[in-house]
Amino acid sequence: MTDQDLLPGSLLRRPGEIRADARFRGCQIDDPQLARVLSPDAPLLVLHAGTIHAEGPAWQASHRRLLFSDVPNRRLNAWYEEDARVEVVIDATWFMNGNAVAADGSVWHCEHGRRCISRSNSDFDGEPVPIVTHFEGRRLNSPNDVTVAPDGSIWFTDPIFGIVMPSQGALAQPELDHRSVYRFDPALDELTRVADFEQPNGVALSADGATLYVSDTSLSLGEVPGFSAGSKHEVERFTRRSDGGWGGRARFCRTDHGYPDGFATDERGWLWVSAADGVHVWSAEGVRLGFVPIGATVSNLSFGGSDGRRLFIAAGSRLLALDLEAGT
Template identity: 70%
Template sequence: MKAAADLRPGRLLHEAGRPDAVKGFRGVQIDDERLAAVLSSDAPLLTLYQGTVHGEGPAWQTTHDRLVWSDVPNRRLLGWYPDGHVEVLIDGTWFMNGNAVEADGTLVHCEHGRRCISRGGDYDREPEPIVTHYQGKRINSPNDIAVAPDGTIWFTDPTFGIIMPNQGALAEPELDHRSVYRFDPRAGDLKRMADFEEPNGLAFTADGATLYVSDTSLSLGEVPGHKAGAKHEIIAFDVSEGGELSNRRFFCQTDHGYPDGFAVDARGWVWTSAADGVHIWSADRRKLGFVPTPAVVSNCAFGRADRRRLFIAATQSLLAIDLIG
């Protein structure tokens, strides 16, 4: 009889090869000349992979020269490599969603199923939970995660993973708030930083001086038995050298859908997901332009050695568009 390991499926999901351009892509909308110097209006939108149910949490892992992202309902962590091949990195995740990379290349993850932040894991090694409770109560369902320049791990903790069966498992929340947290892995200290209706995406500027967080309570209207909230916006905070937040302020909102996840580039521009594509905003809150996509975007991330490729998780597809500056 064959050993169980011999019966496991292979890890390869997509052969190496050149990506195809998205047919019918109408081009990048340029609303500000500053964007024209960074992204060409006729840059092709590329399809790197198709086959996820709900792609999420893209993050560039420089140490492995790959883009990692989650297929949440399929319970898989995937990896895309520059030669074009895609493989399963972890099969049977606990509804992993957001991912981030620590300075040494170690992955950290948000897990809906185990309701935790976990670290490490690859192929047959399960990630280790490092945050599970706040003040003795289980956290809700961590959604997105970011590593600050000082090495602290920040994450959002909405309820989506405990109210949507295809994103986790139904459970009553133990906490009476939905918050952003800061975890110091050296001290093992977890601190509640700010509360929202349903916090979702988050990202820092390169210098760590500004934190952006999206509130997407509007999306509760997609969950049976729940009423849509009013929030579909991104909020900005100033971050002190000690990691404290101040000057909470409205930054932007999406006209179509909600800003699920987003990336901040070296200029401080915010590239945010929406139902119709990726919208680009300057740090001074000017709308710079728009990359339309054929499917709802959940998140995006910059990658490759030069950070000039924007990877876009758009429902069933992993898309990409290349910058010129």
């Protein structure tokens, strides 16, 4: 027997049938626009169960798989479309949270432990390489969520959650005196501080890259021993100016239950927002279109699947999915 014989396998879910959540009672449709996209009777599919804290779903089209983190378990997992199996892609991560897939199939990660933005190649050969570690000579706080813009730039949020919650990283004092959202240009190796928040969390861009959404969830600090809750539980919106800068900062939506952790935009410009009670859907004009009652706290969402119609939902111990209507 060798040490290799003692290592665990990577399989977390065997290939097999996908079952619907029998407790799910359907989607709440508040606007006819949503009725054309999402059936009120659409089943809530259970793709995987058994994570501690599912996060950072990201569709990797080159491999027909959905990547997602299990933050406290220090794993990056993958659900495969071909047979619905789930495997560990990276074991013993540095508390990976958000993930984003670039056009070439490479994957960008938010790491709480190493307090950085790292990058893996599409096949995950070798260790993730830290790419963004400091701002103006000081270590980042604990990058949380990340997205790739249409122009290839990398956008990420940098709150302190990963350095004040032992289950999410390791305790440390922040070196920066601000909590911000950043834009990183890989071609120029240039990092830009775009805006400051109390505690920025989720980040997403519209399909054309002209609208930026960032959630501020300082309210959640009340769950951390020794910290007081902030007042923020909302998504803010920015618009790109003709000079390339960002302005028009305004509150876009606020959650009544919990806080908007992560979210996903679609080709219509709609925002699908996580909350403590499920998923809320908003139009680009800020109209609430409907609600998907999950019965658990949702942390993040991502669109994907071979036809792009599947909404993946990271919700506590489960990875779930909803399929949108065909032809929409």
